[in-house]
Amino acid sequence: MxxxxxxxxxxxxxxxxxxxxxxxxxxxxxxxxxxxxxxxxxxxxxxxxxxxxxxxxxxxxxxxNNRFPTVRSNNIPEEDEQLKTKLDVLAPVIQGYFKNINLDKYLKELEVEKGIKVSRASFYNWKKTWERYGDSRFLLNKKSGPNKRRTEEEVLETLKHIMDENLYNGPDIPYLWIYREYKKSIKLVNEMRGVNDPINIRSFQTIWRIIKEKRDIYKQQKAKEGHVAAKLQRDGAKSVAEKPTRPLERVEIDWTPTDLLLVDPHTLKRKKAWLIYAIDVFSGNPLGFYISFDNPDSHAVKQCLLHCFLPKVYLKRLYPDVENEWTAYGIPTEVVIDNAKVNDSYELERVFQIFGISPIYPEVAAGHKKGTVERGQKTFNDIVHTLKGTTFSNIFERKQYDSDGEACITLQAFYYIAHFIFVDIISHNLSHSRIGGTPHQIWESGISEHPNLLALPFSKKDIRITLCGGSERRKIQSKGILLSRGWYQSPELMVLRSRLKQEGNEDSDVVVRFDFTDVRKVFVENPYDFSFIDAGLDPNKRRILRNKVVCKHCLVEVESSTIHDMNYCKCGRVAVDGGKNYLGRTGDVSDYFERSILEKLK
Incomplete structure (x- = not known):
């Protein structure tokens, strides 16, 4: 399992x-x-x-084992190569067929076919670590090993450095040029070592043979054509003909423009939004989604994966009118994703590596190989055609309908509607034609047979940092971190600023990560120990031009004009206060639409 x-x-x-x-x-x-x-x-x-x-x-x-707080979010290239090797070795464990192999025979084949030599003890140590954490970053070896012989190692290390810098950057580099660079490097090393211990310069034929043996064809092609094309060349187009036998064995992800014009709350213009949708192939149950006005990219796919991985316990709090539960969540074994330039991303490749997910990229024009998600998208858009502002699927259906004039649904309201569609209509009402029963029923039946599929990471914060789509570099200023939403501040952030200032690094940038679906908090990477510091949005660092909300229950606008001007909505669930001095609210954030206008302070 x-x-x-x-x-x-x-x-x-x-x-x-x-x-x-x-x-x-x-x-x-x-x-x-x-x-x-x-x-x-x-x-x-x-x-x-x-x-x-x-x-x-x-x-x-x-x-x-107290390893969780010390695991870094980013790795150096050498560590990425180490992880790739260990994940290759652990493929039978990760993909679930370890019990069907002869371990001694498997390790021998690894050595012969891939040049990877691993002892039984190392294999079982890695297996134990993977089964404990389910995160490839814990496989990194932090212990320093014994020193190796220098002469041959230095030649190979010099050559590897030159190849890494020049051979994997995209353009074709003549091997004769690499040989010239090799000779220059060895001469510099010999000047440092002295006349009694020089390294012999090998012939061009020897270096050419070493390059052919040691070069990484996959990395070469990846630099030229991207990792999707390189994986197709190395692995071939993987078959998805075999039907999955349990939940989370295979998940399909795709995106489509919604057949609906939405109102952008910032500009009040009518726009089409994109739906990024993930579906469990075994059950047909929706696993997660993400909606955005921006064209899909790797960040949008990561946001969709974040929604897939975490329990949907927010449902009754944020969307109380959705009748049923959405119990589907978890980390899939395989992800079938479009062979598109958008997915040719180091960010996505790294996410798949961390969680041991096998990405499957069908060949171009092979939409039938992710037919489950494409049928799901059509079902979603067919329901959307009943809403005001629909563009329908073609001009013949639309006829004289004024999509732009009728559009009145905001992105926030559409998220509410999308939950209705995915949970109440698709998950709990549609019948799965192949197995029988609703997707929810099939999912629950499969999970009852495999309960350990529904596991959790150490913390929600850890998985949000790994998967959240937003990433920027910023300086820590006296007011905190400035992003488009405003200033973010916390006492721990100021402690880090003081340390950077004390060590003369106050002008250096830090990495800031944030979740596009919840920008109330950001995560700032501490460059000293690679941990992440929480920083919350500080509304006092923006000038309030208008302090107003709209109650979701009675749809009444409520505004506060002066500092002690508290006003309630018609149903009494929401009140605003503070005027232009602060944003005072009663009621839960899920009870109202924010309509305040803020101006960034410089």
Whole structure:
């Protein structure tokens, strides 16, 4: 059985919840009994209560080996190569057929066919690490090994450095030019080593033979044509003819323009939005989606994957009128994704590597090989045709309908409608023609047979940082970090600024990551230990021109003009206060549409 992430609410699992350390004593289908270790008290929680705490970042799993906080978000190229090798070795474990192989025979074939020599002990150590964490970054070897012989290693290392710098950049480089660079490098090394210990300069024929043996054809083609074309050349177009036998075995992702004009809340212009949609092939159940006015790119695909990976416990809080539950989430074994330039991205390749996902890129013009998601997109757009502002699927259906004039749905409202469609209409009502039953029923049946598929990462923050689509570089200023939404601030951020200033690095940029679907908080990378610092949006660092909301329940606009001017909506669920001094709100953020106008301070 394939296990991606390694945290379950099983007996003995430890986690921190609301700053209390807990250990699981007992678990049944719906409830978990834990002991609060410090107080020696037992308490029972429903599974949903724990998932909500995880979603709100109040619950973080504990790593018994204390490796979780030290794992970096980014790797150097040498580490990426190390991970690629180990993931190749662990393919039977990750893809679920380890029990069907003869390990000694498999390791021998690896050595003969790929030149990868691995002992049984190393294999089982890597296997144990993967099964514990489900994250390839934990496979990195942090221990320094013994020193190797210098002479031959220095020749190969010099040559590898030259090849990395010149052979994998795209343009064709004559091997004779590489040989000249090699001779220059060896001469420089010999000047440093002295006359008694020189390195012999090898002939062109010898160096040419080494290059042919050591060059990475995949990396060469990847630099010229992109990793999608390189993978197709190396692996061939993978067949997707075999039907999956369980949930999360194969997921298809694709995007399509929605047949609907939406109102952009910032410009009030009518625009078409893009739907990025992921569907579980086994059950036909929607797994996740992302909607944006921007053309799809790797960031949009990552946002869709983030929605796929996490439990949808927000549903009743944000969209209370959606009747049913959306229980589908998890990390898939395979992802079938379009062979398009958008997906030719290091960011996506790295996400697949971290989580041990096998991407499948069908050949060009092979839409039938991801037919499940394309049928799902058609179903979605057929329902959209009933909404105001629809553009229909063609001009013959549209006739004289004024799509632009009728458009009145905002992007936020369309997210609400999309949840209705995916949960109440598709997941719980459509019948799966091949298996029978609704997608939700088939999913639940499959999960009951494979309960360990629904595992969680150590924390929501960790997976958001890995998958969130937004990434910028910024300087930490006295007001905090400035992004388009405003200033982001926290005490920990100011501590980092003080340290950078003390060490003379106050003008250096730091990496800032953020989730496009929730910009109330950003994550700033600490360059000293590669951890991430939370920073929250500070509304006081923007000038308030208008302080106004629209209640989602009674659709009444509510505005505050002066500092003590608190006004309620018609139904009483929402109130605003603060005028142009601060944004005061009552009610939950899910109860209203924000209509305030803010001006960035310089």
């Amino acid at each position: 394939v296990k991606m992430s390694r945290n379950f609410f099983n007996n003995g699992t430890k986690f921190m919840m609301d700053f209390k350390e807990c250990i699981v004593l007992h678990k049944d289908q719906q409830n978990v009994v834990v002991e609060m270790i410090e107080y020696k008290q037992q308490k029972s929680y429903s599974i949903n209560e724990l998932l909500v705490a995880f979603d709100e970042e109040r619950l973080v799993f504990k790593d018994p």
